Amino acid sequence: xxxxxxxNYLKAIYKLSMVAKNVSxxxxxxxLATKASSVTDMLRKLAEKLLINYTRYQGVSLTQTGEKVxxxxxxxxxxxxxxxxxxxxxxxxxxxxxxxxxxxISSTELIDRLDEFMGFxxxxxxxxxxxxxQGNFKQNDLKPISAVDINACGIISGVRDHSSAFLxxxxxxxxxxxxxxxxxxxxxYDNTVILQxxxxxxxxxRDVANNLLIAL
Amino acid sequence: xxxxxxxNYLKAIYKLSMVAKNVSxxxxxxxLATKASSVTDMLRKLAEKLLINYTRYQGVSLTQTGEKVxxxxxxxxxxxxxxxxxxxxxxxxxxxxxxxxxxxISSTELIDRLDEFMGFxxxxxxxxxxxxxQGNFKQNDLKPISAVDINACGIISGVRDHSSAFLxxxxxxxxxxxxxxxxxxxxxYDNTVILQxxxxxxxxxRDVANNLLIAL
DNA sequence: TTATATTTTTAGACAAGCCTAAAAATTTAA
DNA sequence: TTAAATTTTTAGGCTTGTCTAAAAATATAA
Ligand SMILES: [Mn+2]
Ligand SMILES: [Mn+2]
Ligand SMILES: [Mn+2]
Ligand SMILES: [Mn+2]
Numbered sequence: 001x002x003x004x005x006x007x008n009y010l011k012a013i014y015k016l017s018m019v020a021k022n023v024s025x026x027x028x029x030x031x032l033a034t035k036a037s038s039v040t041d042m043l044r045k046l047a048e049k050l051l052i053n054y055t056r057y058q059g060v061s062l063t064q065t066g067e068k069v070x071x072x073x074x075x076x077x078x079x080x081x082x083x084x085x086x087x088x089x090x091x092x093x094x095x096x097x098x099x100x101x102x103x104x105i106s107s108t109e110l111i112d113r114l115d116e117f118m119g120f121x122x123x124x125x126x127x128x129x130x131x132x133x134q135g136n137f138k139q140n141d142l143k144p145i146s147a148v149d150i151n152a153c154g155i156i157s158g159v160r161d162h163s164s165a166f167l168x169x170x171x172x173x174x175x176x177x178x179x180x181x182x183x184x185x186x187x188x189y190d191n192t193v194i195l196q197x198x199x200x201x202x203x204x205x206r207d208v209a210n211n212l213l214i215a216l
Numbered sequence: 217x218x219x220x221x222x223x224n225y226l227k228a229i230y231k232l233s234m235v236a237k238n239v240s241x242x243x244x245x246x247x248l249a250t251k252a253s254s255v256t257d258m259l260r261k262l263a264e265k266l267l268i269n270y271t272r273y274q275g276v277s278l279t280q281t282g283e284k285v286x287x288x289x290x291x292x293x294x295x296x297x298x299x300x301x302x303x304x305x306x307x308x309x310x311x312x313x314x315x316x317x318x319x320x321i322s323s324t325e326l327i328d329r330l331d332e333f334m335g336f337x338x339x340x341x342x343x344x345x346x347x348x349x350q351g352n353f354k355q356n357d358l359k360p361i362s363a364v365d366i367n368a369c370g371i372i373s374g375v376r377d378h379s380s381a382f383l384x385x386x387x388x389x390x391x392x393x394x395x396x397x398x399x400x401x402x403x404x405y406d407n408t409v410i411l412q413x414x415x416x417x418x419x420x421x422r423d424v425a426n427n428l429l430i431a432l
Numbered sequence: 433t434t435a436t437a438t439t440t441t442t443a444g445a446c447a448a449g450c451c452t453a454a455a456a457a458t459t460t461a462a
Numbered sequence: 463t464t465a466a467a468t469t470t471t472t473a474g475g476c477t478t479g480t481c482t483a484a485a486a487a488t489a490t491a492a
Binding site: 024025026036037039040041056057 | 468469470471472473
């Protein structure tokens, strides 16, 4: 239905739309590691196909159709990530690149059967919600550890940085999805955070605290 | 590593090489539903990359590298077909088109884990052998029913025609992989074949007999 | 063995998706 | 409010993979 490039642009615009409703050419170029001029070319094509709202120099937003397509790509991405971790025993830091390819397999019937085969999971290995076959999903209501009050207690439920390096670091520190933690102290000098987990104290940097999300 | 188009050309050349070692431009064009001029263009590129042996007007054959690549694509295709049938409960006539897309997912680690997950199957849903991770597989030694002697007895083990229409027909007649049959009679006038299966007589046309393979 | 038919290649063009360099529009700063 | 900086678009070009039409090579038939 849509080309690989079109799907990747729609996904990038969707992702950037989470932060600000109107997305700029340069933001898209950065997200896709391409050039602004290439982005402009594609934006004209996507607007032509009624997948985005676009007026020159004004940035873009997804149309309803565009958003539906984007959510469907995300559904496929996250279901394949779940499959790779739960069925093929990959680690959570190994699956993103493979899912980037697999998300473009087009059959709806295939993805619905895969969903059923795995028991209709609702979260991917990184804690992100998996849209159902209708495209419905509840957005996570999570906060970065750096933004919660002292003595707040919660469950590690997601990450902001999906890089292998970050995920491997978390794995090593046992800071994985589902773990219960308490924020003991935030050192004002450099925003280092002291956590309690499994009755032990643990120190994480400001950067890590910014990228690790908990449900209170 | 290789583009979608390159992989499809290599697979087509491999398939056509089964019949005759030197493959013609027109044969490839027909197999890929494209034009002879497009094939010539691609053949120059594949020769440049040392994937095929090509001299103008003389047809092509795969180099060792080219064959290795082709066998690997076939491994991926057949493993995904097996997955779709055995794990996602698709019927054998529904999986080919999906596998045509999935065979291009590049990760070797992924396909090896998938292989392990399914218990290292040796045949795909259509009876074709699945190459192992080293690319080794034993070619089927099968005969079309139309080519065996009267009173020969064997196991249905493969098909020559992979079309949905043919597979659905076989399904309806219960002529599926693993069934034991005996060739009772071949009517000389139109080569209609009378089989015995499950103690019942069954009549199939010359075309069906040509495309249904048995192991004696 | 020469003429004809068929196959294959070449020539030239096009769409998709990308690039660099330059121009135009917008934003920010003086 | 004008000047400078930044962002975005346009212009022109490149690669991949495709096409049609015409030319060249090969195969077949008289
Ligand atoms: Mn991912
Ligand atoms: Mn994920
Ligand atoms: Mn197949
Ligand atoms: Mn098959």
